[in-house]
Amino acid sequence: MTNHRIALIPGDGIGAEVLPPAQRVLDALGRRHGFTLSYTSYDDWSCERYLREGAMMPEDGLDRLRDKDAILLGAVGCPGVPDHVSLWGLLIPIRRSFRQYVNLRPIRVFEGIDSPVRGAVAGEVDLVVVRENVEGEYSEVGGRLNRGFDDEMAVQEAVFTRAGVTRVLDYAFGLAARRHGRLTSATKSNGIVHTMPFWDQLVAERAEHFDEVSWDQEHIDALAAKFVLEPARFDVVVGSNLFGDILSDLAAAVAGSIGIAPAANLNPEREFPSMFEPVHGSAPDIAGQGIANPLGAIWSAAMMLDHLGHPDAAKDITDAIAAVLAKTDVRTRDLGGTATTAEFTDKLLELL
């Protein structure tokens, strides 16, 4: 029987509350589909550790993860530690060191979830944001000059490489070819004059290799507006690190699913472990109460199974998520119910 070695990083806040439900679901699927999962949990890679020892993870943290088949992460961040310290101390090094250059975020409107947008109808909105995940606007290049003086300034370099952009575009075009054959590229080449025209050029170049995909491009400001006006129109949307980040959160809000959205940080070549994480944060306001919504983590676990070669098991999970939302009124507080994390997970397992 295949065994998959999974690293669990609960992180901060509700991170530790949403991973056990995901494990319960994973184990149930393993029994049904004939695979096993063995877990190694890195419980203290967190803000707490940072406050105690000055680092979010041990020095050899990345090495400990390297031989795993996948990483399941809860959430990172807490009120006492600046976000850029916690994120650049844990989440972002994992994305970068393991060349997880694709950040994949599916967005669906589920029956039984109220969307804030009139046009976002269940069954009609079903899109995937493919976000470049290791270069672009997020970079360590830059700094501060004349600190504390009147002429102080900060500069930040966005870096886009031909190889880095090409590989994520190829992934996105390939995904569009396997889905409904439509790709939209997010750009801002009218305002951002060096990197975005380059991005556009590479999109046009790669498109030549994917005849079966019809594509267009939209400036990020207009595209954000269209996500609200005509969300059902999109299939695969590809964007830079920053644009993909904004668009995926926005699309999840449009779908009413910000609390349950998943993300996969993929190294498509499988040279390194990929990482799966709910999009929601550590939610310090409700942490420790056992009422967090586990669906983001569970849906992320589904993406992990898909990546590990179990698409059927993955589909069982997304079907169960759809069913628990459409057919029951058991739900956590964020979705307007009163169920605890455990009760909600029980119901989902029942429907699995």
Place this chain on the structure above:
Amino acid sequence: MTNHRIALIPGDGIGAEVLPPAQRVLDALGRRHGFTLSYTSYDDWSCERYLREGAMMPEDGLDRLRDKDAILLGAVGCPGVPDHVSLWGLLIPIRRSFRQYVNLRPIRVFEGIDSPVRGAVAGEVDLVVVRENVEGEYSEVGGRLNRGFDDEMAVQEAVFTRAGVTRVLDYAFGLAARRHGRLTSATKSNGIVHTMPFWDQLVAERAEHFDEVSWDQEHIDALAAKFVLEPARFDVVVGSNLFGDILSDLAAAVAGSIGIAPAANLNPEREFPSMFEPVHGSAPDIAGQGIANPLGAIWSAAMMLDHLGHPDAAKDITDAIAAVLAKTDVRTRDLGGTATTAEFTDKLLELL
């Protein structure tokens, strides 16, 4: 009688169709409120000129505008010319040379306009996006390396200066103090590690000078989501050049007003002329048909009058816009009607 010297730049596409309605409204208000406007029109500062002569405006273009009291612009851009060429050849040099460092974009839900967002109720959503307009992510600093080779890359420098950020923050805090006393700052200091923590620091510093304003900050991804989920919650939102651009288009879409939204590019010190422009583009698909919606240009003209010291006249215009939308069903095609630009303007003038 005070006279104001106005530069008109119709630009491309429907730009030339929406400025005459704005002029009709301005002249009517002048008669009522006791001021005059004299216009100089720069009709061929456009893509057409670029295709003919290689430049969007004459070499001494900026000098010709310098002695005007304000600039009213239609729209810039056309299919045959790359956007970064047309924009960086006309719109952006005006913003920058005249230190129009505040880009002000009011967003309201009007009665009689359908918003795509359930929570966007007329009278409840009334916010202003204050966008930094001359530095930040839009910069000429950067370029392309190893063009055409495998190791090609493009870099773009975002530059934030203490003086540049401080002045726009002071404007935004001041505006919040005159409105409902609430300011939200858009940031991404968890991902963009050099410039955004600097931005946050300056926000905290400037806040000390505005006791009467309560403020918070949100990461741009979460903020975009909140614009959809709780649009009524915002009063003044301040953001960098890129973030302000995205948020203002998004907010206009949420309000159902993308076709009628105005923008002011302000030099608050009045050392140089300020520029007023509808947010919509040149709309080549409907140009020349006389059916463009003039409300964006008319609302921009209202902002211009406010800036020129005629707040009462400005309010007359926004009241007439509200009235024509709430009380009549005369409207242009984009709003679901059949009226021409001229008919819609007639009706608005009737209600003025």
